[in-house]
Amino acid sequence: MTLRTVALLAFVPLTMVAADDSPQSQAWTQIHEGVASTKWLTRQPAAASLSATAPTGEPVRLLISLLEDQTPDVRQTAAAALGQLKARAALPALKKAMDDEDPGVVFFAVRALWDMGDLSGREDLEEILGKERAPAVGGVQGAVRSMKKKMENPKEVALMGARIASGFVLGPFGIGVTASMELLKDSGAAARAVSAEMLAEHCTAESRKVLEARLAAESSEAVKTAIARALGSCNDPASIPMLAAYLNDSRDSIRLMSAASIVRLSEKPAPRGRNPKKTR
Secondary structure, eight states, rough: OOOHHHHHHHTOOHHHHOOOOHHHHHHHHHHHHHHHHHHHHHHHHHHHHHHSSSHHHHHHHHHHHHHHHSSHHHHHHHHHHHHHHHGGGGHHHHHHTTTTSSHHHHHHHHHHHHTOOOOOOOHHHHHHHTTTOOOOOOOHHHHHHHHHHTTTTTTHHHHHHHHHHHHTOOOGGOOOOHHHGGGGGOHHHHHHHHHHHOOOOOOHHHHHHHHHHHHHHHHHHHHHHHHHHHHTTTGGGHHHHHHHHHTHHHHHHHHHHHHHHHHHHSOOOOOOOOOOOOOO
């Protein structure tokens, strides 16, 4: 166990650590450790997995902390996840993120605000599209103008566009970067992941059984992660034992998405963890 993990767990009540070995408690341990990992390729899927939980309490707090991560890709994912959750408690943090030095982070912060009905940057977004508008002073609009200036670098614009087009930030189905890379190589895997997502949209008891059976049989990391997310979306706590079997999986995206789905399917309040170190 790393020093970062020890620090993270220090704020969880000792009675909970000693007495609660439930899947929900284990799931939160995995998520907290993922957020506090020294590897950004673990922190990024941790942020992506939190988009599968709920826009309340600990998930939002952790995502807000990741808006100040040292790696732009993680900050982008956190902003996108907060937008997907429509976490209104994160509005002040997202507005602050609009001053980020990375144009991708700024874009996804703007997008998250826009998705939650904060349209105060409309005129400046129209400016970005090339329309003549007099910019307003301060606030969100000033931050959008800052984004426009940052995006004058063609390479930055091209890179961000490629990331958006490929689903780089949350990945297709919100499964994260590493897992999503498989889908570019295996069209069959992509079709299976789409099938899992569609079944979750109108999940029945039979659909859940099919998803659980496929989770056990599937070899693709991307599809396994998509199925784990789909089972959370089915909103049936009966899937928790199946998902708990993957809380020790060596693949970050599967382990963290299984944890996030368990959190979503559980009703117990989340234990508080310590904010990861805020570095830029």
